[in-house]
Amino acid sequence: MKKGKEIRSRFFSTSSIFNYIPDEDRYLSQVEKPEYKFNIIGTGIMGQEHIRITILEGRATVRGVYDPNPQSVETAKQTFAMMAPGQDLIVYDSLEKACNDPEVDGLIICTPNYTHIDVVRIASQSGKHILLEKPMATTIPDAAEITRIANDYKAVFQIGLQYRYKAMYIEAIYEGLKRKSIGDIKLISIMEHRLPFLDKVSQWNKFSRFSGGTLVEKCCHYFDLMNLFAQSKPVEVYASGSMAVNFLEFEHEKRKSDILDNAFVTVIYENNIRASFNLCMFAPMFYEEIVLCGNEGRLKAWECEDYLPGPRLKTSLEIMRGEGNPSRVSTPYYPTYIEAGGHNGATYYEHIKFIDNIKGLQTDTATVEEGFWSIVVGAAAEKSAKQGLPVKIRDLI
Numbered sequence: 001m002k003k004g005k006e007i008r009s010r011f012f013s014t015s016s017i018f019n020y021i022p023d024e025d026r027y028l029s030q031v032e033k034p035e036y037k038f039n040i041i042g043t044g045i046m047g048q049e050h051i052r053i054t055i056l057e058g059r060a061t062v063r064g065v066y067d068p069n070p071q072s073v074e075t076a077k078q079t080f081a082m083m084a085p086g087q088d089l090i091v092y093d094s095l096e097k098a099c100n101d102p103e104v105d106g107l108i109i110c111t112p113n114y115t116h117i118d119v120v121r122i123a124s125q126s127g128k129h130i131l132l133e134k135p136m137a138t139t140i141p142d143a144a145e146i147t148r149i150a151n152d153y154k155a156v157f158q159i160g161l162q163y164r165y166k167a168m169y170i171e172a173i174y175e176g177l178k179r180k181s182i183g184d185i186k187l188i189s190i191m192e193h194r195l196p197f198l199d200k201v202s203q204w205n206k207f208s209r210f211s212g213g214t215l216v217e218k219c220c221h222y223f224d225l226m227n228l229f230a231q232s233k234p235v236e237v238y239a240s241g242s243m244a245v246n247f248l249e250f251e252h253e254k255r256k257s258d259i260l261d262n263a264f265v266t267v268i269y270e271n272n273i274r275a276s277f278n279l280c281m282f283a284p285m286f287y288e289e290i291v292l293c294g295n296e297g298r299l300k301a302w303e304c305e306d307y308l309p310g311p312r313l314k315t316s317l318e319i320m321r322g323e324g325n326p327s328r329v330s331t332p333y334y335p336t337y338i339e340a341g342g343h344n345g346a347t348y349y350e351h352i353k354f355i356d357n358i359k360g361l362q363t364d365t366a367t368v369e370e371g372f373w374s375i376v377v378g379a380a381a382e383k384s385a386k387q388g389l390p391v392k393i394r395d396l397i
């Protein structure tokens, strides 16, 4: 991208309405020449999102894909053709070939959770930059092994905990931690109410042994945010949950689904902050919220997609500071074409930071240790819900 000070927009550089402008006359609509090439390992729903976002972000392109499921590969080809018309996409016939193509700078691993450990063992031999989807692993020992690999790794090793970059959480992190708008945070409350887990290739997300369990698979995002806002390590986790509504009749290859669809989780931190997480996966919408209570105020950030018509708020950030300081209610958004890329824009900013990390710039991506601790809380919560007893973290690791 040129170094001018004008506000530039992906909208101009990606819109076909400027196709009539000769390349040499393009300035605001100039299309960046990608500096990096990525391979996508696993091209299911998240792999396709990474293809779209790599090309939308523009500083990298996708060189190829590897996926053993022919339908996933076919869909990846269509997604790539839509985003980069006329360009070639390599389809590798083995993971090793995809990982070791000398033309490629980075690998984006978006295979099912239980495969991460084996894929990382092979991918990390390549020395290429790695973006590994969350949850980094399904068990604490596997997460510990990946942490060790990542700590010794010379190239970038980033974990896909991109909820940190949702517009309302970027603002909440700034207000809660940097600006300290509500004073010292004492209490954290997080809620996720959403539709059931979607269909997946081989339905891996319906089984705890493949996904790590609901509280690891999906909820590691929220435990990452909880740990971040607590600025401390968890010492004790108590959870209660059940399989109340979803997939009660579901079987795949003669095995019954065994994942929680609702839970309450309480986490106590070393610094005495208390946090709770409330999960319901049989709600007719996607709603998530974080409430932080400090000694000088209360902050609430939420996002809602309920599929109802009309102009309705989709995000909100409210900061209530009583008589002491001004309060504020706002609606943080990214441009619609960024939000449309996936996860309301969070994945786009994850890619910006992945490339900034490759360039050696300072970023605020979740460290591999933070990825590890998100799994620790999730795994502790799964164990506690099974046993009906609180779990001390020191007994787990």
Ligand SMILES: NC(=O)c1ccc[n+]([C@@H]2O[C@H](COP(=O)([O-])OP(=O)(O)OC[C@H]3O[C@@H](n4cnc5c(N)ncnc54)[C@H](O)[C@@H]3O)[C@@H](O)[C@H]2O)c1
Binding pocket: 041, 042, 043, 044, 045, 046, 047, 066, 067, 068, 069, 072, 095, 109, 110, 111, 112, 113, 115, 119, 133, 134, 135, 160, 161, 162, 199, 200, 201, 202, 217, 343
């Ligand atoms: N960051 C996020 O918000 C987010 C959102 C969704 C999914 N995810 C994560 O992304 C990963 C993929 O999830 P998904 O929803 O795309 O699942 P999916 O089932 O839609 O896609 C997974 C793909 O990986 C392929 N695959 C299986 N084993 C493979 C292997 N050994 N090598 C290469 N490809 C393989 C499958 O054929 C499938 O096409 C999971 O770890 C999931 O937790 C993250």
